Amino acid sequence: MQLEYFQMIDRIVEVDLEKKIMRANSIVPDQSTVFEGHFPGHPLVPGVLMIETMAQCSGILIMHTIDFTKIPLLAGVKEGKLRDFVGPKTELEIKAEIEHEGSGFAVTRAEIRSGGKRVANAQLTFTIRPFPNPELQTLIKGQVADMKIKT
């Protein structure tokens, strides 16, 4: 996980296209410039980045269902709950499940657990758009492939 680069997912553990579920892991870094401001002497992962983590897990899952032909963009957050504070070195288990596949959009339910305890969850809506350019499509496919082989 690199907070400054919005790289929230370290490793993809499972993508089940039949159940439309994805599981992933991440470890919050010990050091980050984000922690210099949030908060000095009391580092916590900002809530918006917890939402972003769930959105990235959901987005990667959605892209798998459409063979990476389009890019899902976060459009709505409902019932978002940040249930506990998350600090450096915390190991996170992220899960996303597709609740609805609409025409040009998708709705997921996602959660983050740490040590078996749920620390965040939300229902997320994505609008699904064409990639703005083929370079970004290739880049994202490569990043996702790397997430599957990381140990």
Added chain:
Amino acid sequence: MSTFDKVADIISETSEIPREEITPDSHTIDDLGIDSLDFLDIVFAVDKEFGIKIPLETWTQEVNDGKASTEEYFVMKNLVAKIDELVAAKA
């Protein structure tokens, strides 16, 4: 409850539009002021309520390409008729 009433209730709840302002002749965009994000929420709720998949991408493309008017899909009575067609096609 009629299809119109179900859809109007969904729109009212989703977009916080007073139910009495939603009529069969209401244009969901021009009259009710529903934006694209609220429309996604509405389509999601309608898809779930009726067990269908509104072809929103196709409709939007047809409008953007000038092959259809927004009235054809986004005036309430026409939208409801399209939903009824999708429900009938599913059966």
